[in-house]
Amino acid sequence: MxxxxxxxxxxxxxxxxxxxxxxxxxSGCRDFASARELHATLTLEGTAVGLTTVYRTLRALEQxxxxxxxxxxxxxxxxxxxxxxxxxxxxxxxxxxxxxPVDADTxxxxxxxxxxxxxxxxxEHTVELTGICEQCRLLDAATPS
Amino acid sequence: MxxxxxxxxxxxxxxxxxxxxxxxxxSGCRDFASARELHATLTLEGTAVGLTTVYRTLRALEQxxxxxxxxxxxxxxxxxxxxxxxxxxxxxxxxxxxxxPVDADTxxxxxxxxxxxxxxxxxEHTVELTGICEQCRLLDAATPS
DNA sequence: TTCGTTGCAAAAGGTTTGCATACCA
DNA sequence: TGGTATGCAAACCTTTTGCAACGAA
Numbered sequence: 001m002x003x004x005x006x007x008x009x010x011x012x013x014x015x016x017x018x019x020x021x022x023x024x025x026x027s028g029c030r031d032f033a034s035a036r037e038l039h040a041t042l043t044l045e046g047t048a049v050g051l052t053t054v055y056r057t058l059r060a061l062e063q064x065x066x067x068x069x070x071x072x073x074x075x076x077x078x079x080x081x082x083x084x085x086x087x088x089x090x091x092x093x094x095x096x097x098x099x100x101p102v103d104a105d106t107x108x109x110x111x112x113x114x115x116x117x118x119x120x121x122x123x124e125h126t127v128e129l130t131g132i133c134e135q136c137r138l139l140d141a142a143t144p145s
Numbered sequence: 146m147x148x149x150x151x152x153x154x155x156x157x158x159x160x161x162x163x164x165x166x167x168x169x170x171x172s173g174c175r176d177f178a179s180a181r182e183l184h185a186t187l188t189l190e191g192t193a194v195g196l197t198t199v200y201r202t203l204r205a206l207e208q209x210x211x212x213x214x215x216x217x218x219x220x221x222x223x224x225x226x227x228x229x230x231x232x233x234x235x236x237x238x239x240x241x242x243x244x245x246p247v248d249a250d251t252x253x254x255x256x257x258x259x260x261x262x263x264x265x266x267x268x269e270h271t272v273e274l275t276g277i278c279e280q281c282r283l284l285d286a287a288t289p290s
Numbered sequence: 291t292t293c294g295t296t297g298c299a300a301a302a303g304g305t306t307t308g309c310a311t312a313c314c315a
Numbered sequence: 316t317g318g319t320a321t322g323c324a325a326a327c328c329t330t331t332t333g334c335a336a337c338g339a340a
Contacts, residue, residue, distance in 0.1 A: 014313090014318095015314080016314070016319095016321080034304090036304080051322085052305095052306080052323080053320075055305060056320085056321085059305095071216060074303075074304085075220030075304075075330085091259060091263055091265055094267075102259050104255075106252075106255040107251075107252055107255055107272075110249075110251040110255075114236060114247050114274060115276065118247070118276075120236055121282055122239075122276055123274060124276065125275075126273040126274075129269070131260065131269065132267050159340075160339080161295065161296080163295080163296070180329080181329080194296090195298075197296075197297060198297070201295085201296090201331090219329085220304080220305085220328090221328080222329085222330090
């Protein structure tokens with residue numbers, strides 16, 4: 001087997017210093033991160049990478065199905081490495097950004113059944129769950145307005 | 146009863162020529178429309194309304210729960226009048242934009258159960274379904290590449 | 291008359307692109 | 316060496332905001 005574990009899914013993916021750095025930082029993210037945040041982290045680390053390159057790399061990863069993407073209320077895209085094959089759905093805390101994968105078999109089955117019932121083909125679905133996590137709720141309770 | 150059917154949900158909603166026009170065009174939309182599209186339609190109709198006003202009106206309608214909103218891949222927001230109380234989910238054709246409401250009880254129940262299981266509170270969910278509608282599929286079949 | 295609304299212009303964000311340069315394979 | 320990747324600057328797009336003028340109640 002040749003090529004890195006990242007490069008196998010694209011015909012001409014070159015392993016560059018920048019891409020390695022982006023992937024390293026992205027892998028270290030427990031929660032979703034925006035292109036801007038990744039870029040800031042890289043800059044702080046001393047690994048200077050152009051914002052453009054961050055965007056281009058994230059787009060490539062997205063097209064290759066290597067990251068999960070959610071959208072902020074503002075329209076900003078947030079990225080997170082995909083743990084396994086197949087896409088995941090997440091529950092994201094609106095307050096602190098904590099994210100956790102949730103079991104979405106129910107939704108997957110529902111989407112399939114909708115496809116059957118409507119005559120639509122090639123159905124894709126996006127599911128975004130947000131809420132307030134337990135810790136943030138406790139903080140809220142401890143600091144009443 | 147006083148006030149228009151639109152104005153009941155906001156403390157100080159004035160019925161202006163522009164808002165009436167926007168609501169009229171929006172009501173006539175079978176499918177989702179962007180602010181830009183609504184503005185273009187209004188302009189073509191001869192009802193000159195500022196793009197800013199379209200945005201502000203749509204935002205007010207959104208906050209009042211009077212429209213359903215979906216997000217394009219680009220991040221652009223698309224609006225559609227909400228037929229009844231409570232939010233709806235739609236299946237939207239990626240080719241022609243045709244949209245139809247779908248029964249989403251399954252998803253609603255799933256979201257509720259996730260809330261129970263995770264300890265998250267105030268859970269909100271976004272579900273977006275896209276596909277290729279029957280008509281577009283037939284067109285595709287009739288016009289092979 | 292009063293105060294919410296409008297519309298222009300400009301700003302604000304996030305994301306993409308043109309193009310010359312740098313660099314991996 | 317050849318072709319891809321990079322990065323800067325600038326363009327793009329959608330959405331928001333400042334502010335003076337307007338108009339509904």
